Amino acid sequence: MTPTVRRAGAFALVGTLALAVPPIASNTSRALATVAAPGPFLLVAALALYVVDDGPVFELFARPGDRRDGRLYGLAGFALAAAALALLAVRFAMPLSVFVGTVLLLSWGNLGGHVVRTVRDEPVLATVGFVVAGFLAGSAGQYAAALLVDTAVHWPLVTFLAASGALLGALLRAVLFERDDPLVMISIGMLLWLFADLPLSVDTSGVAVALAVAVLLGALAYALETASLPGMITGVFLCLQTIVLGDVGWFLLLVTFFGVGGLSTKFRYEEKESRGIAEENDGARGSGNVLANSLVGLFAVLGWSASPTLTGLEPELFLFAFAGSISAAMSDTLSSEIGGVFDDPRLITTFERVEPGTDGAVTWQGEVAGLAGAVLIAAISLGVFEVVDARGAGVVVFGGVVGMTVDSLLGATVEGVFLENEGVNFFATLAAGVAAGLAAVVVVGSVAI
Known part of the structure; x- marks a missing residue:
């Protein structure tokens, strides 16, 4: 057993202290629980910072920076993050199952990832190890917490939360906080708390199908090199949320964008590479690109799930915002990936001729391709959503064109100064979602604010 695996195993055992919190919370007064529930983790943090500074226990838990200092x-950071979540659970109504599931998910998921690395040191396999171990530990933690406080176990929700947390943890570790467990733990806990409070109606078969389809498509995108490892994790996470929180229709829009947009990056790739406008990593889109184009859609599907109960708005408003944002992402991707291989682009603000690849430059071929992308998303929306009629399809196309135009305008004015490409993509899809939602209120009679 390597030192890394031993350390991960020791952290997993510390994480298992989370199982002590549900009995404390359920069998003591709220005031006493507020002090006692975080106690085990606060004690660990105090020992880590002020008592254990050498010896076998220190060596078991120490990371390279710890030995230096x-x-x-x-x-200490791991224990303090767990203590903070424990406080949220007993004081601010975070479900105890979410608290226990989050701490066990991260700690045992880390162990699973490190164990896989000892067998074969490949990032994709280590990520699979983290996700699988985290999913199992997160599910077991939620189940154990329910037993400890004698509450019912809703397995479809348990598995959905565990899968969402494991994927989010893998994503955050891959792109942001590889060694920053406290931030990852807090992020997972807050997301799962949000999902647990939504008025969701999930069933076992739906979650199973969603997981299977999302993982299959993610693996296919990675194998075809249309997405990097972080991009693949992001895509799987977004697909899972879209299927479970929305339905198959929402998923079809998202996966159409992922598929067609990913393949468009391969269109005459060598020529785009010679012009200096090709996507990096041989066209494999990373997590930043995927999130920038899909984050507005994720917020929209969350709004749909929370409406009208929590938002007071009609759910259809969020459906049109989702379709409009995906339409814009598709339009912008096709206009840049296809239009970029043609000569004589013009700057959208002045219409002067500029070099290919100039931010904010457009070609008529790219505009046509972008319009075709918006029409494709609108056609799918027309076929899968009952509320989308011919007028609604026009709203979706309108959103796509607005987003594509805003992207070009931002590219010509602020990209490289105030925003990078991902920021431009995000604000373009946001503009498209808002425009489509407002247009739906005016044009589609069944949608109201």
Whole structure:
């Protein structure tokens, strides 16, 4: 057993202290629980910072930076994050099952990832190890918490939360906080708390199908090199949320964008590479690109799930915002990936001729391709959503054109100064979602604010 695996195993055992919190919360007064529930983790943090500075226990938990400073900062941060979530669980109504599931998911998921690395040191396999172990531990933690406080177990929700948390944890570790467990733990806990509070109606078969389809498509995108490893994780996470929180129709829009947009990056790739306008990593889109184009859609599907109960708005408003944002993402991707291989682009603000690849430059071929992308998303929306009629399809096309135009305008004015490409993509899809939602209120009679 390697030192890394031993350390991960020790952290997993510390994480298992989370099982002590549900009995404390359910069998003591709220005031006493507020002090006692975070106690085990606060004690661990105090020992890590002020007592254990050498010896076998120190060596078991120490990371390279800890040895330099003579303090177990990694263990202390992990314990303090768990203590903070425990406080949220007993004081601010975070479900105890979410708290326990989150801590066990991260700690045992880390162990699973490190164990896989000892067998074969490949990032994709280590990620699979983290996700699988995290999913199992997160599910078991939620089940154990329910037993400890004698509440019913809703397995479809348990598996959905565990899968969502495991994928989010893998994503955050891959792109942001590889060694920052406290931030990852807090992020997972807050997301799962949000999902647990939504008025969701999920069933076992639906979650199973959603997981299977999302993982299959993610693996296919990775194998075809249309997405990097972080991009694949992001896509799988978004597909899972879209299927479960929305339905198959929402998923079809998203996967159409992923598929057609990903393949469009391969269109005459060598020529785009010679012009200096090709996507990096041989056209494989990373998590930043995927999130920038899909984050507005994720917020829209969350709004749909929370409406009208929590938002007071009609759910259809969010459906049109979702379709409009995906339409814009498709339009912008096709206009840039296809239009970029043609000569004589013009700057959208002045119409002067500029070099290919100039931010904010457009070609008529790219505009036609972008319009075709918006029409494709509108046609699918017309076929899968009952509320989308011919007028609604026009609204979706309108959103796509608005987003594509805003993207070009931002590219010509602020890209490289105030925003990078991902920021431009996000604000373009946001503009498209808002425009489509407002247009739906005016044009489609069944949609109201």
